Amino acid sequence: xxxxxxxxxxxxxxxxxxxxxxxxxxxxxxxxxxxxxxxxxxxxxxxxxxxxxxxxxxxxxxxxxxxxxxxxxxxxxxxxxxxxxxxxxxxxxxxxxxxxxxxxxxxxxxxxxxxxxxxxxxxxxxxxxxxxxxxxxxxxxxxxxxxxxxxxxxxxxxxxxxxxxxxxxxxxxxxxxxxxxxxxxxxxxxxxxxxxxxx
Amino acid sequence: xxxxxxxxxxxxxxxxxxxxxxxxxxxxxxxxxxxxxxxxxxxxxxxxxxxxxxxxxxxxxxxxxxxxxxxxxxxxxxxxxxxxxxxxxxxxxxxxxxxxxxxxxxxxxxxxxxxxxxxxxxxxxxxxxxxxxxxxxxxxxxxxxxxxxxxxxxxxxxxxxxxxxxxxxxxxxxxxxxxxxxxxxxxxxxxxxxxxxxxxxxxxxxxxxxxxxxxxxxxxxxxxxxxxxxxxxxxxxxxxxxxxxxxxxxxxxxxxxxxxxxxxxxxxxxxxxxxxxxxxxxxxxxxxxxxxxxxxxxxxxxxxx
Numbered sequence: 001x002x003x004x005x006x007x008x009x010x011x012x013x014x015x016x017x018x019x020x021x022x023x024x025x026x027x028x029x030x031x032x033x034x035x036x037x038x039x040x041x042x043x044x045x046x047x048x049x050x051x052x053x054x055x056x057x058x059x060x061x062x063x064x065x066x067x068x069x070x071x072x073x074x075x076x077x078x079x080x081x082x083x084x085x086x087x088x089x090x091x092x093x094x095x096x097x098x099x100x101x102x103x104x105x106x107x108x109x110x111x112x113x114x115x116x117x118x119x120x121x122x123x124x125x126x127x128x129x130x131x132x133x134x135x136x137x138x139x140x141x142x143x144x145x146x147x148x149x150x151x152x153x154x155x156x157x158x159x160x161x162x163x164x165x166x167x168x169x170x171x172x173x174x175x176x177x178x179x180x181x182x183x184x185x186x187x188x189x190x191x192x193x194x195x196x197x198x199x
Numbered sequence: 200x201x202x203x204x205x206x207x208x209x210x211x212x213x214x215x216x217x218x219x220x221x222x223x224x225x226x227x228x229x230x231x232x233x234x235x236x237x238x239x240x241x242x243x244x245x246x247x248x249x250x251x252x253x254x255x256x257x258x259x260x261x262x263x264x265x266x267x268x269x270x271x272x273x274x275x276x277x278x279x280x281x282x283x284x285x286x287x288x289x290x291x292x293x294x295x296x297x298x299x300x301x302x303x304x305x306x307x308x309x310x311x312x313x314x315x316x317x318x319x320x321x322x323x324x325x326x327x328x329x330x331x332x333x334x335x336x337x338x339x340x341x342x343x344x345x346x347x348x349x350x351x352x353x354x355x356x357x358x359x360x361x362x363x364x365x366x367x368x369x370x371x372x373x374x375x376x377x378x379x380x381x382x383x384x385x386x387x388x389x390x391x392x393x394x395x396x397x398x399x400x401x402x403x404x405x406x407x408x409x410x411x412x413x414x415x416x417x418x419x420x421x422x423x424x425x426x427x428x429x430x431x432x433x434x435x436x437x438x439x440x441x442x443x444x445x446x447x448x449x450x451x452x453x454x455x456x457x458x459x460x461x462x463x464x465x466x467x468x469x470x471x472x473x474x475x476x477x478x479x480x481x482x483x484x485x486x487x488x489x490x491x492x493x494x495x496x497x498x499x500x501x502x503x504x
Binding site (some may be wrong): 129159166183189 | 459
């Protein structure tokens with residue numbers, strides 16, 4: 001057994017012992033520039049890099065030690081029949097999944113788990129996940145491209161300033177995409193909004 | 200035959216003195232509130248002409264005065280600008296009822312952006328929770344307080360519709376409110392006499408009255424202010440949504456749109472055929488509220504499906 005594989009096995013064992021397969025979400029998304037309609041100022045779409053998996057251990061700087069998806073998956077054989085977390089006998093068992101009839105490999109690339117995969121087999125970076133979603137959610141993508149879906153910040157007038165736009169997964173969990181709801185902000189307490197009724 | 204009177208003290212004199220004392224007392228009581236009065240604005244500000252009659256130089260001077268007042272009153276540095284409409288730009292707003300979740304983040308952003316009174320938690324946006332399939336605002340609930348979106352409900356934020364045929368501007372007896380060239384309906388806070396006719400005339404219930412002076416802690420005052428928009432208002436005047444003109448006339452998006460997590464809000468230039476709002480108007484199922492009143496709003500609602 002080569003030393004590299006040993007290290008991988010060791011890392012996998014650490015994950016197994018601690019029993020954590022949580023996806024670390026403390027990575028700041030990187031934004032990228034997309035010019036729209038030849039305007040002088042950019043419209044940036046938020047981009048999220050591939051997730052890192054927390055091992056439960058800490059590194060030399062006492063920060064959580066994280067590993068890439070491929071650290072474990074490179075040495076495991078993909079099983080296309082797996083659909084939900086409970087199908088698995090190791091890791092990700094607690095993963096909630098409610099996203100139509102998709103399976104893991106509908107979106108994840110079995111050739112490299114650090115990437116996504118389009119339905120035509122083309123490999124896709126996690127940062128470009130919006131392209132993956134758009135394969136099925138065409139109407140949403142159409143609205144998005146026309147500024148009528150998804151939160152944004154910046155300028156309405158691209159002649160005067162740029163704009164930063166959310167990407168799909170800023171609001172929709174790819175595994176459970178339905179919007180999960182929110183607690184509303186407080187309402188005004190003027191005389192019309194005291195909860196009184198005219199009836 | 201007359202009776203002898205004590206020298207220098209007739210009945211008439213006594214009555215006169217008593218009357219004068221009473222009168223003076225009543226007068227003192229009547230003007231007592233004035234002794235508590237501290238001018239909320241300088242004499243120059245009180246005596247100034249109507250906003251539309253001001254020269255650019257006067258307007259600049261007035262903005263500096265409001266900044267100085269803020270420094271004196273709250274001890275903070277604010278920037279007050281009076282951005283003018285851009286010729287050829289006509290603002291419009293559209294709201295997607297299919298994806299609004301009723302989180303009220305827009306109303307909250309308005310509250311903070313526009314220096315609203317903290318005690319009443321005032322906002323120019325009122326979000327109605329409505330039963331699916333209904334469109335009667337009288338049965339909408341603007342005071343819901345549970346996780347959203349609730350089953351069987353949809354959410355309808357209502358704010359100023361900046362009508363092309365605005366009834367509020369017509370009823371004002373002193374022309375303190377009017378529609379600007381870019382479509383924004385504004386109020387001259389210093390010209391408003393507080394009669395509230397405009398509040399009664401607005402079919403969207405979009406105007407708010409300052410029953411008392413808005414109280415905002417100095418540390419929370421938004422220093423980026425517009426003279427016709429979010430500067431801290433005096434007591435006794437009307438106020439309303441200004442499409443955040445201190446932002447939008449600089450090309451920025453309004454605060455309520457930036458706060459919206461879903462992208463239900465679309466803002467832009469109705470005169471630009473390439474704008475997002477024009478795409479919405481051309482491609483979505485769009486309606487306006489209370490169309491039968493003929494107010495011709497520039498605020499639109501739409502559905503995805």
